[in-house]
Amino acid sequence: MAAVSRSDLLSWLNELLQLNYTKVEQCGTGGAYCQVLDSIYGDLPMQRVKMNAKHEYEFVANFKVMQNVFKAKKIDKPIPVEKLVKCKMQDNLEFLQWIKRFWDSNYGGQGYDPVARRRGAPTDSPATIAPLAGSRSGSASLGVGAGRSGGKTPISGHRAGSTQPNEAVQALQAQLREMSTHMEGLEKERDFYFSKLRDIEILAQQQMESLEAEGKDDETLREIQKILYSTEDGFEVPEGAAPIDEEETF
CATH class of the missing domain: 3.90.20 (Hemagglutinin Ectodomain; Chain B)
Known part of the structure; x- marks a missing residue:
């Protein structure tokens, strides 16, 4: 199967999810990948997906949701999280091409309201990191x-x-x-x-x-x-340290 071009992939993604992505790198936040899967299965915990994630730890959290879906649905595909969260074009282009092929093979043609599924959450993801x-x-x-x-x-x-x-x-x-x-x-x-x-x-x-x-x-x-x-080596509580106040609140 011939690889789909970047512009065609972005057009498909933006139309399916009602996004305004301008670069493939934006997929590195993980939010769009999660919602593509939600369009197929309709049961992802979208409330846990941060579509406008700005920081790498937020991207990783999105990919954890995705990994749980892969495990639950028995999808045999490694997710190169460490590469994708760097928001580099080539890594995300290759993964987005796979996601598109997977969607083509598994989407049942049912109606899908992406804005309602993400509860109108903002999607202004950074173009690159x-x-x-x-x-x-x-x-x-x-x-x-x-x-x-x-x-x-x-x-x-x-x-x-x-x-x-x-x-x-x-x-x-x-x-x-x-x-x-x-x-x-x-x-x-x-x-x-x-x-x-x-x-x-x-x-x-x-x-x-x-x-x-x-x-x-x-x-x-x-x-x-x-x-x-328990403590790790080098992180022991020093002798004479003040005890924790039982009434302390956080």
Whole structure:
């Protein structure tokens, strides 16, 4: 079967899912791949798919949903997640071509409302990730270089020297803002899972105290506590550290 062109693939994808993708690289967020599968099966947990994902950890979460679908439907196809989330054109083009062939073979022709299935969630996915970072560093290096040469040639190079460094600073500031947003997302995710572990710890402790008062024991609860309190080499709690406040909330 002849490979479908990029433009034809994008046209098919945008029409099927009512998207406005302009580049194959945008598929690296994983959202579109998930919804193509949903158009076939109609039972994907679309509430867990972030169609406007901006960061790599969000892309990975989308692909985890997809991997679960592959496992449940017994689809024998490896998903090169580490490559796809880098949002490079060639990797996503090859996978999108496979997705299109799979859809052609399995879509039953039933009606599909993509906007309703994703509950009107926004889909403004970034065009690329890695290439954007490269272009920023490229413009930054260009700006610094122009500024230095401008300093040596004040007559002919003064104009370029005064504008290029400003562009470099703006590019670096934009990159810093993006990194700050990414870090904020990671911190929220960390706090989310930590609060879950804290709730489990309190629940297990309360149950153990209740059982001990009755002269009973529970091996499963003890194993859970062992897991909660275990540490890795280099991450031991230092001696003399203040105990955790039992009333602390998260």
